[in-house]
Amino acid sequence: MMQNTRWHGGWLLLVWLVLLAASLYTLTGDWGGFVSLDSMHKMGQFIAGFYPPAHTAPFLQKLALATCETLAISWLGSLLAALWGLGLALPAAGLWGKSTRRGARLLLNILRSVPELVWAGLLVIAAGLGPLPGMLALAIHTTGVLGRLYADSIENTPAAAFAQLHALGTPAVSAWCYTTLPQIWPQLASYFLYRWENNIRAAAVLGVVGAGGLGQMLFLHLSLFQFNEAASVLLAMIGLVLLVDQASYLLRKQLA
């Protein structure tokens, strides 16, 4: 057993080294220039340009608004995703037979495997710049994630009560609402919280393609070489992420 593991580990290391060598061969970046004295100096200057973070009152006001926008985008996006995800989770859990189950799972996989940022890029083309495409992009991607998780937790719930009501003639959806839903409710809620936490981070960067919030501000100020403002936006982002980390940790401890 131990021998076996060591053997696997050796193989893995070998494959990794070959992959790394091939990768380095492809990436003909100017690695020498990157560590040269000159570029170190440029880097130092660049980093020094971030100090001091901008903190005039009107700017801070704008920053606060953008932070709220990011929070709103992430919350609404997750909420919408929870609704849509639950809607798709019912067929994906096989409530209406095998073929709808396969179809719904395929749809969820497609929604999930395209990242939020790509969805946002596509939606910005359709709806123009602003927080709305960002919110919808989050909702579409998260629908794929939550739908899959919800479908799995529905399938893992004992179906006896549901089957009984259904056999007595209750339509599938109402039978499901009275039997399975109350059993999995806490699980659905904790998945939702987990994804919301993820989406707050995601919403902070979605703005890069013009979809509102802190990301849009950061992109704007970096593009205009206003590094002091960019530093404040970065600090706000880090603060938001840390805050959310802590809040969700406490909340989950309470739920558990």
Next chain:
Amino acid sequence: MPVSSALYDPAPHDPAWRGRVNGAMVFLVLLLPALYLSEANPATFLGADSLKASYLFVKTFWPPKLDADFLLLVLHSAWKTVAIATVGVSLALVLAIPLAALGVRVLSVSALGTRMSPLSQALRWLVRVTAIVLRSVPEIVWALIFVRTVGLGDTAGVMAIALSYAGMLAKVFIDIVEANDHSAAQALLANGSSRFAALMLGTLPTCALELTSYAVYRWECAIRASVVMGFVGAGGLGQQMELSMRMLAGGEVIVMLVAFVGLTAIADVVSAEVRRVLA
């Protein structure tokens, strides 16, 4: 009988109604400003202009562009994405392993006696703060910053992955080591072995598999991330996709989307398989 009268109460009370009503009120009070802030106006999508713009864009999706030159370009950028992820994670490991080794509390010689010395406590605190800062800046923001300093291209992507993943890997490595059984390492330390020997002989054998499989999992995440980072100009498939989107070349976008989904699916399978074999 009281039981049956409770069961057949013609107007049963919901014992939780107060909580439900309060919850609904809070929900509504939060919903309205959120809707306002996110400018949630469906008309934006249903207006004649945007409908026409989306229709024209979606129409260009078909037929997908399938000539050999373009497919070769897509393949090449997909490989570049893998290369960026691989080099990035390797660099991240180079940074994260020393950070983790310094940050692990159970390997502290000075902690053996009564309390950790203030100096080593400060060092550990510093390591943890570094890891937190590195990982709480999202990788795409690192990418934006590096695109500004080293210019458009792969190098920015590699650096962004290296820095943000170094923080993540260091943090999780520390967690894994501290969650494992560390009596062997502490016995070694107590008998006068060096920290390095205790790390190599006491700690690593018990958690090497877990550490490796987490690193492989991160490699899979890095592939996904490096596609996304391409959008801000950090090389690979994402950069090509952004170019095509900007030119509204739907036929190219659809091919690259398929390539992207395929690439992440392959990475997913490879990493799952490696982790299964290791487990």
